[in-house]
Amino acid sequence: MQMFTGFFPETIDFLWEIRMNNNKEWMDQNRERYREVLKSPFDHFAVDVAEKFEDSTKEKLGWAVSRINRDIRYSKDKSPYRACRWVVFKEPAAGGTTWKTRPTFYFELTPEGYTHGMGFYEATPAYMKAFRKKIETRPEVFCDIIRGIEKKGKFVLVGEDYKKVDPSGLPLEISNWYVKKSFALIETKQIEGIIFKRDLCQKLVEDWKDLIPLYRYLKEIKID
Numbered sequence: 001m002q003m004f005t006g007f008f009p010e011t012i013d014f015l016w017e018i019r020m021n022n023n024k025e026w027m028d029q030n031r032e033r034y035r036e037v038l039k040s041p042f043d044h045f046a047v048d049v050a051e052k053f054e055d056s057t058k059e060k061l062g063w064a065v066s067r068i069n070r071d072i073r074y075s076k077d078k079s080p081y082r083a084c085r086w087v088v089f090k091e092p093a094a095g096g097t098t099w100k101t102r103p104t105f106y107f108e109l110t111p112e113g114y115t116h117g118m119g120f121y122e123a124t125p126a127y128m129k130a131f132r133k134k135i136e137t138r139p140e141v142f143c144d145i146i147r148g149i150e151k152k153g154k155f156v157l158v159g160e161d162y163k164k165v166d167p168s169g170l171p172l173e174i175s176n177w178y179v180k181k182s183f184a185l186i187e188t189k190q191i192e193g194i195i196f197k198r199d200l201c202q203k204l205v206e207d208w209k210d211l212i213p214l215y216r217y218l219k220e221i222k223i224d
Contacts, residue, residue, distance in 0.1 A: 006196040010037040014030070016111045022079040043065065046065055059216075060092055065086075084111075104120070105208055116208075135170070156186055161180060162180070
């Protein structure tokens with residue numbers, strides 16, 4: 001397969017244009033362009049990142065790339081197409097949509113910029129209960145992990161909190177993790193030169209290496 005050489009300026013142009021012309025007629029007229037400047041580069045990008053990640057960390061990842069079509073059955077927004085594209089890098093065994101409840105690395109490209117990091121699309125209550133139990137068992141282990149991440153100052157913790165989960169008795173530095181319903185660590189950047197270079201893949205892998213201890217900690221949590 002052809003290697004990733006960077007996204008194109010035309011990739012960003014296409015995302016802007018589909019945002020402004022989000023209809024089937026426009027898409028039908030630009031479908032070949034979609035394949036050339038968005039679909040194909042993203043497919044090559046996913047393969048390259050997964051290979052570099054495994055070479056660097058010995059962690060094997062599968063991946064799933066978003067479709068251009070939106071599921072609008074239950075949405076008030078009836079725009080048929082996404083004006084962004086994302087890829088998740090997941091545990092190889094997380095087939096179908098099961099990755100949504102497991103820790104994943106991800107990258108999303110929009111007309112304005114890109115976001116990447118690691119976390120959950122939507123962790124289940126059962127998983128988060130097991131997560132809290134693991135923290136309670138050895139809080140010092142989790143403290144060490146997140147200190148390593150926070151020291152770099154790159155990724156920001158996001159996610160909605162439970163209102164009735166009490167972190168009393170735990171170190172203050174992990175209380176904001178303990179009360180999450182689901183969470184992710186993200187970095188958001190504006191469009192910049194690295195997006196158009198093959199070096200983007202290696203840069204992401206190097207950034208994500210700081211998240212490996214947390215990824216492995218989360219991956220160990222299994223629920224029935």
